[in-house]
Amino acid sequence: QVQLQESGPGLVKPSQTLSLSCTVSGGSVQRIGSYWSWIRQYPGKGLEWLGHIYYSGTTYYNSSLRGRVTISVHTSTSQFSLRLSSVTAADTAVYYCASGIQAAGMSNWGQGTLVTVSS
Amino acid sequence: DIVMTQSPLSLPVTPGEPASISCRSSQSLLQSNGYNSLDWYLQKPGQSPQLLIYLGSHRASGVPDRFSGSGSGTDFTLLISRVEADDVGVYYCMQDLQTARTFGQGTKLEI
Numbered sequence: 001q002v003q004l005q006e007s008g009p010g011l012v013k014p015s016q017t018l019s020l021s022c023t024v025s026g027g028s029v030q031r032i033g034s035y036w037s038w039i040r041q042y043p044g045k046g047l048e049w050l051g052h053i054y055y056s057g058t059t060y061y062n063s064s065l066r067g068r069v070t071i072s073v074h075t076s077t078s079q080f081s082l083r084l085s086s087v088t089a090a091d092t093a094v095y096y097c098a099s100g101i102q103a104a105g106m107s108n109w110g111q112g113t114l115v116t117v118s119s
Numbered sequence: 120d121i122v123m124t125q126s127p128l129s130l131p132v133t134p135g136e137p138a139s140i141s142c143r144s145s146q147s148l149l150q151s152n153g154y155n156s157l158d159w160y161l162q163k164p165g166q167s168p169q170l171l172i173y174l175g176s177h178r179a180s181g182v183p184d185r186f187s188g189s190g191s192g193t194d195f196t197l198l199i200s201r202v203e204a205d206d207v208g209v210y211y212c213m214q215d216l217q218t219a220r221t222f223g224q225g226t227k228l229e230i
Contacts, residue, residue, distance in 0.1 A: 047160075047222045049219070049222065060218040060219065062219060063219065103156065109167040112167050
C-alpha cells in the first residue's frame with residue numbers, strides 16, 4: 001500500500017516560490033506505469049489539478065499556471081516535489097500529492113498541507 | 120480543457136435510500152478501447168479525497184458494492200444503492216482522457 005506525506009513551509013511570502021515535497025513509502029516512484037500528481041483545494045472550494053510526472057520523467061502541467069509550476073522526482077529520497085513560483089494570495093490553498101497507476105485513477109493521496117501566501 | 124459539470128450540487132438523502140449524482144463532460148470521454156476516462160472521488164469531511172470508481176464503472180479496491188458507476192461518452196452517473204451515514208461528503212467526478220485533468224464542481228451529499 002503506497003502512502004504519501006506532504007511536507008514544506010506553511011507560510012510563503014508573495015512573489016516567492018512555494019516548495020513542497022511528497023514522501024513516498026510502500027512503493028517506488030520508478031514503478032512502470034505510475035504517475036505522481038499535485039492537486040490543490042482553495043478553502044471551502046473544489047479541486048484543481050496542478051500537474052503530474054510519470055515514472056519516465058515526462059511532466060504535464062495545468063496551463064492556467066502559466067509556466068510557474070515545476071514537478072520533479074527525486075528517486076534517491078523516494079520523493080517528488082512541487083515548485084510554484086511568483087506566488088500571490090490567490091495561491092493560498094491546501095495542497096495534496098496523489099498517485100496512480102496507468103488508467104486506474106489516483107488511488108493514493110496524502111493528507112494535504114495548507115499553504116498560506118502572506119507577507 | 121474538458122469542462123466537467125455535476126448535478127445536483129447539493130443532495131439531501133435519507134439513510135437506506137438510493138442516491139444518484141450526474142456528471143457531464145464537454146466532450147466524449149470514450150476511448151477507442153471502449154473504456155471511459157472518468158473517475159469518481161469522495162472527500163469526507165476533514166479528509167483527503169479517496170478514489171471510488173475509475174474507468175467509469177470499475178470500483179476501486181475496498182469500495183463497497185453499494186457504489187456503482189455507469190454511463191458512456193459525455194454522460195455519467197454515480198449511484199449509491201443504499202446510503203449510509205458514513206457516505207456524507209463531497210463527490211467529485213474527474214476526467215483523465217486529457218493529460219490536463221479536470222474535476223467537476225463537486226456534489227455535497229448530506230443526511
